[in-house]
């Protein structure tokens with residue numbers, strides 16, 4: 001029987017992992033994938049359309065082929081299907097600003113992760129959102145808006161809101177979930193509840209999409225402020241790992257109290273499996289909180305389901321939302 005050989009290759013690839021991120025970010029920034037979609041296919045054509053030296057075009061294309069971002073056929077390159085769909089400028093689903101923002105926003109801090117892991121001062125409740133300015137909010141949500149509209153439309157397709165009247169969207173960001181719900185359901189009204197600086201920006205997106213008469217954003221901190229009453233749907237998306245179990249439990253309890261009897265809550269976020277051994281994405285979102293010195297950790301699907309049950313929700317279920325990335329945990333407030 002041959003023994004499995006143990007070597008350092010996996011460890012090396014992990015140690016150099018930052019190069020993969022930087023390759024993707026640089027390729028987006030110099031418009032590699034857009035030029036390929038427009039018809040530049042060879043090293044020579046791409047060097048000239050990108051205005052870079054042929055040797056650098058070749059370096060970048062070889063790395064992108066190894067990463068599976070482009071496919072090589074003879075001397076010609078084409079985009080992988082997800083790249084063609086999300087990373088070609090001008091396409092409806094263009095996710096370039098989101099990926100480049102997220103791909104570099106914490107880069108310098110991750111480089112000093114061990115230093116952050118050794119820090120022991122008391123956590124900062126709002127973590128990355130402490131002292132968040134309107135300009136910070138504009139920058140963040142310029143990146144999240146298009147991708148968030150995709151997620152919002154997916155939510156509006158998955159969840160029947162045709163008999164509902166009012167959504168309360170906790171940490172609603174640009175307002176994308178409410179905008180998508182209002183697009184599909186003409187009777188729906190909504191309140192986006194986010195930090196005061198973000199509410200300013202959300203109202204701009206809401207106005208831009210023509211929904212100011214049905215959706216409004218109000219400023220507040222869901223860790224300490226009361227929630228507006230009257231909603232029959234509460235949503236909360238993509239801020240789960242930024243807070244501790246106790247804080248999320250408190251938010252879910254307040255959501256339960258604010259909901260009308262018979263109403264429903266959907267908590268959407270990056271969640272771990274119940275053994276807490278993965279997937280990698282949610283695990284790293286939890287680790288990311290170390291650099292913000294917050295209370296945040298990655299939560300498992302079973303834990304999140306438990307938060308809803310403990311608050312009084314019934315018929316709690318965990319549903320795949322974006323496979324491999326986001327789970328939607330849903331529960332219903334019993335009729336009075």
Ligand SMILES: C[S@@+](CC[C@H](N)C(=O)[O-])C[C@H]1O[C@@H](n2cnc3c(N)ncnc32)[C@H](O)[C@@H]1O
Pocket residue numbers: 126129144148151170171172173174175176193194195198220221222223236237238239
């Ligand atoms: C990653 S964004 C997600 C936005 C939106 N839900 C989406 O899916 O596109 C997280 C949002 O949660 C908001 N948020 C985080 N902590 C909050 C708090 N304590 N109170 C209110 N909003 C908060 C942030 O301001 C930000 O807009």
